[in-house]
Amino acid sequence: MRDQKLEEKLQSVLGQKECPVRLQKTIDQCMRITREQRSLQPEERTGFWQYLSDVLRFEGMHILGLHAVILLLACAAVWSAVDILRIPAFMPLFVLAVMPVFLRSRYYGMSEIEAVTRASGAQIILAKLLLAGAANLVSITIVLSLGVSAQSAYENIGRLVLYCLVPYLVCMSALLRIVRLSPRGSTLAYAVSMTGAGVCWGIFAGTKTWIYETSAMGFWIAAFLLFSAFFVREICFIIGSRREGKLYGIID
Amino acid sequence: MELSIDRLTKHYGRKIAVDCVSASFKPGLYGLLGANGAGKTTLMRMLCAVLEATSGEVFLDKKEVTAMGADYRDLLGYLPQEFGYYPGYTAMEFLMYIAALKGIPRDIAKKRVRELLEVVGLESVSGKKLRTFSGGMKQRVGIAQALLNQPKILILDEPTAGLDPRERVRFRNLLADYAGERIVLLSTHIVSDIEAIADEVLMMKKGKFVLQGTIAELTRKAAGKVWELAVSPGEARRWQDEAIVANLRHEGEQVVLRILSDTLPDGRAVPCEASLEDLYLYYFGSEEGVR
Numbered sequence: 075m076r077d078q079k080l081e082e083k084l085q086s087v088l089g090q091k092e093c094p095v096r097l098q099k100t101i102d103q104c105m106r107i108t109r110e111q112r113s114l115q116p117e118e119r120t121g122f123w124q125y126l127s128d129v130l131r132f133e134g135m136h137i138l139g140l141h142a143v144i145l146l147l148a149c150a151a152v153w154s155a156v157d158i159l160r161i162p163a164f165m166p167l168f169v170l171a172v173m174p175v176f177l178r179s180r181y182y183g184m185s186e187i188e189a190v191t192r193a194s195g196a197q198i199i200l201a202k203l204l205l206a207g208a209a210n211l212v213s214i215t216i217v218l219s220l221g222v223s224a225q226s227a228y229e230n231i232g233r234l235v236l237y238c239l240v241p242y243l244v245c246m247s248a249l250l251r252i253v254r255l256s257p258r259g260s261t262l263a264y265a266v267s268m269t270g271a272g273v274c275w276g277i278f279a280g281t282k283t284w285i286y287e288t289s290a291m292g293f294w295i296a297a298f299l300l301f302s303a304f305f306v307r308e309i310c311f312i313i314g315s316r317r318e319g320k321l322y323g324i325i326d
Numbered sequence: 327m328e329l330s331i332d333r334l335t336k337h338y339g340r341k342i343a344v345d346c347v348s349a350s351f352k353p354g355l356y357g358l359l360g361a362n363g364a365g366k367t368t369l370m371r372m373l374c375a376v377l378e379a380t381s382g383e384v385f386l387d388k389k390e391v392t393a394m395g396a397d398y399r400d401l402l403g404y405l406p407q408e409f410g411y412y413p414g415y416t417a418m419e420f421l422m423y424i425a426a427l428k429g430i431p432r433d434i435a436k437k438r439v440r441e442l443l444e445v446v447g448l449e450s451v452s453g454k455k456l457r458t459f460s461g462g463m464k465q466r467v468g469i470a471q472a473l474l475n476q477p478k479i480l481i482l483d484e485p486t487a488g489l490d491p492r493e494r495v496r497f498r499n500l501l502a503d504y505a506g507e508r509i510v511l512l513s514t515h516i517v518s519d520i521e522a523i524a525d526e527v528l529m530m531k532k533g534k535f536v537l538q539g540t541i542a543e544l545t546r547k548a549a550g551k552v553w554e555l556a557v558s559p560g561e562a563r564r565w566q567d568e569a570i571v572a573n574l575r576h577e578g579e580q581v582v583l584r585i586l587s588d589t590l591p592d593g594r595a596v597p598c599e600a601s602l603e604d605l606y607l608y609y610f611g612s613e614e615g616v617r
Contacts, residue, residue: 117430117434117475117476118431118434119400119429119430119431120426120429120430120431124431125426125429128426128427128432129426131426132419132423132426178412179410182410182411182412182413183408183409183410183411184409184410184411184412186371186376186404186406186409187404187406187409187410187424187468187471188427189376190374190375190376190399190402190404191399191424191427191428191429192396192399192400192427192428192429192475193396193427193428193429194395194396194399198427
């Protein structure tokens with residue numbers, strides 16, 4: 075539009091009287107556009123620590139409740155002068171205590187809804203693993219400290235840590251593998267096998283004492299390295315798929 | 327915003343659930359129609375990136391969605407066909423839990439959960455455990471969770487299943503209002519739900535899109551294939567065995583049949599206006615056991 079034409083047009087518009095109907099129409103249109111723009115703007119989202127704290131808020135009771143029961147049992151056994159070498163028998167039970175948290179969404183059919191949230195299925199597992207691992211670590215430390223101080227076995231503390239870590243890594247790797255690969259039906263089988271593993275480990279510690287001789291340390295170190303590798307592999311799977319929204323553990 | 331699928335395919339062993347489908351979705355409400363086993367759920371799960379496609383890709387504004395990761399999921403609201411719930415949670419706790427997974431800050435989440443509970447008519451039972459809820463109430467909680475993050479892409483798999491007629495109408499109005507600048511994809515085999523609100527309809531059969539277009543365009547395709555025929559009750563039974571009968575009503579001594587046929591089925595038949603349901607039955611009549 076040429077300048078003169080534009081000037082004429084503007085003058086004619088300015089000369090017009092105010093039209094309430096058109097004014098209201100313009101206001102309504104502006105409000106609608108503003109509303110639409112607001113709803114389409116990206117919203118604030120929480121960061122990792124807030125997310126972890128939210129997972130703790132919702133899953134904390136489930137992680138800590140059963141854990142506290144196993145911890146009490148273990149402390150009572152250590153206090154009543156059970157052989158210190160039987161402490162590792164509680165490791166499968168500590169892992170058993172966190173199992174419901176890992177398999178809960180699958181059991182209740184929530185995996186699909188959870189996988190489509192900002193946090194992927196793998197991220198949810200990772201957050202649960204962090205919280206469950208921390209709870210496990212604290213509990214194992216408490217039981218070991220209690221056992222060592224009650225039976226004044228300070229010189230064996232290094233070996234004891236190894237004796238506890240090996241069964242713990244075996245059970246935790248197995249749990250993560252079940253979450254990743256196995257269908258819903260294996261939950262009960264896992265629970266039974268973990269309880270059985272705990273009992274067997276206890277019996278084994280009482281009957282095959284040679285395994286705890288200093289000469290068998292090579293076996294323990296080798297077992298620790300082997301099962302650490304399995305555990306790290308499972309963690310790598312989780313970290314590797316944390317960006318994907320796929321249902322973690324279901325390979326279709 | 328444009329969500330597009332390019333030659334998306336999913337095989338389960340030898341079975342082809344989704345067979346090389348391509349489409350493009352711009353803001354609006356899309357209805358996905360198809361019989362059970364047509365591949366609707368598989369397609370929706372691939373659109374949500376929950377399920378890995380055998381081949382083909384999903385793009386949002388030309389970006390591959392699995393590569394977008396959390397940025398894509400942040401734009402998504404999804405209601406699966408079958409979904410579980412934690413029975414020990416109240417409706418409020420459940421929605422707050424999903425809000426936490428969606429990364430919505432707590433203060434915003436609280437406000438939004440209350441709003442959504444009101445929208446789905448559950449505000450009075452927000453403190454009750456989900457295990458005490460009826461099927462329709464659980465479905466409404468599912469709808470609320472899908473809307474929590476105010477998704478730009480809303481994918482709903484059979485959302486009206488289990489809702490009573492009043493709730494269905496309420497939900498349809500909510501969706502029609504919500505669509506505006508967003509992409510809403512709704513799968514169902516309840517034709518009236520789609521007929522009432524969808525801007526565009528995609529009809530799926532054996533993993534493929536057999537028809538695609540607006541309701542007016544699609545019903546035009548059924549024009550000249552719908553007939554009404556008044557017969558005696560005895561004759562009506564024979565017609566039901568031999569033709570696709572979309573509807574049957576008694577008028578005095580006679581039975582009026584709504585027949586779907588490419589050609590004039592009988593000299594007494596009169597042509598009538600086609601609906602989306604007629605078109606659906608024309609394509610899926612034999613699968614749905616209408617004949």
